[in-house]
Structure formats: C-alpha cells, structure tokens
Amino acid sequence: MxxxxxxxxxxxxxxxxxxxxxxxxxxxxxxxLSLTERSVLFLLLQHKEMLPSELAAMEKITNQSMSGILAHLLELGYITRTTSATDKRKVLITLTxxxxxxxxxxxxxxxxxxxxxxxxxxxxxxxxxxxxxxxxxxxxxxxx
Structure with missing residues (x-):
C-alpha cells in the first residue's frame, strides 16, 4: 500500500x-452506560432473547465479563433473566x-x-x- x-x-x-x-x-x-452495555442492549433489541454465552461471544468478551455487565443491567432494570423452558440449566436474557x-x-x-x-x-x-x-x-x- x-x-x-x-x-x-x-x-x-x-x-x-x-x-x-x-x-x-x-x-x-x-x-x-458503557459501550459494551449499550451494545448488549442493542443485541437484545435485535434478537429478542439470548443466552449470556451468546452475548459474550458476539461482544468478544469472556463469560465472566458478560456476567458483570448483565448484573449491572439487571440492577438498572434494563433486562430480565428467565430460566429456559426447554433446559432449566440455561438462562435467557431479554430486554425490559x-x-x-x-x-x-x-x-x-x-x-x-x-x-x-x-x-x-x-x-x-x-x-x-x-x-x-x-x-x-x-x-x-x-x-x-
């Protein structure tokens, strides 16, 4: 070049x-909100519901880092966590x-x-x- x-x-x-x-x-x-927090909210708006691991993969961060972000968003009342109907071990994240x-x-x-x-x-x-x-x-x- x-x-x-x-x-x-x-x-x-x-x-x-x-x-x-x-x-x-x-x-x-x-x-x-942090850049990643805003990005997570945008992803949830687009996809309706996602697993924390899916969000972490899309944001290219660790599951542990995503857990902290989701805890903050939950505290703010911006997301909900719901146990999956098909697999009780999984938690689905949705936008409030x-x-x-x-x-x-x-x-x-x-x-x-x-x-x-x-x-x-x-x-x-x-x-x-x-x-x-x-x-x-x-x-x-x-x-x-």
Missing amino acids: DNKNLEFVSDLRTVVGRLIKKLRKESTTGQQ KKGEQTLLQVRNERDQWLTKAIQATCTEEEQELLKKAIGPLTKLVDFE
Missing part, C-alpha cells in the same frame, strides 16, 4: 473515531420495557444531533455523498 492510501486509511479511521466520540457525548442517557425505552432514547438523542449537524454543515451534494458512503462503510463493519 502506498503512502497516499495509508494516509487515506488513517484519515478515515481518525474521522470515524472522532464522530463516534462526538455521538457518545451528545446522548446524556447513553453516557450512563425500561431497557428498550432507554435504548430508543439514546438512539433518538444521537439521531437528533446528527441530523442537526448534517443540515448545518453539509450541502445537498455532500448529504448525497454521505448517503452513498453508507454501503461501503457497512461492508467495512461486516468484514471479519
């Missing part, structure tokens, strides 16, 4: 990282209404800020470029 491409990669990484940090700051609700509302509030706060920022700083052409960039950026996120 030549220097020009290395600079592009570095610039992209830097700007995406800075945008993520900015979005985190723009949600007072989201600041009360309070957890879902908190998650949607975080998303709404960030979306409002990002909408305002895009409208205030980007021309129509730049907004179209951002829309077109979603596809390639999604491919990067999905790359293993």
Whole structure:
C-alpha cells in the first residue's frame, strides 16, 4: 500500500473515531452506560432473547465479563433473566420495557444531533455523498 492510501486509511479511521466520540457525548442517557452495555442492549433489541454465552461471544468478551455487565443491567432494570423452558440449566436474557425505552432514547438523542449537524454543515451534494458512503462503510463493519 502506498503512502497516499495509508494516509487515506488513517484519515478515515481518525474521522470515524472522532464522530463516534462526538455521538457518545451528545446522548446524556447513553453516557450512563458503557459501550459494551449499550451494545448488549442493542443485541437484545435485535434478537429478542439470548443466552449470556451468546452475548459474550458476539461482544468478544469472556463469560465472566458478560456476567458483570448483565448484573449491572439487571440492577438498572434494563433486562430480565428467565430460566429456559426447554433446559432449566440455561438462562435467557431479554430486554425490559425500561431497557428498550432507554435504548430508543439514546438512539433518538444521537439521531437528533446528527441530523442537526448534517443540515448545518453539509450541502445537498455532500448529504448525497454521505448517503452513498453508507454501503461501503457497512461492508467495512461486516468484514471479519
């Protein structure tokens, strides 16, 4: 890879990282939770119910670390733990209404800020470029 491409990669990484940090700051609700806690809530919203081991695998953390995260989310009233009907040794984790509302509030706060920022700083052409960039950026996120 030549220097020009290395600079592009570095610039992209830097700007995406800075945008993520900015979005985190723009949600007072989201600041009360760690990045992994928010991610677990999003996974539960998507999958409805999951085993702690499945959550740990998807977050690429140990089962022990996930246990601590789930204990905190349970304490906050954001999740419930239910014994599996088919295997009493397994516990299923689900999102509570309070957890879902908190998650949607975080998303709404960030979306409002990002909408305002895009409208205030980007021309129509730049907004179209951002829309077109979603596809390639999604491919990067999905790359293993």
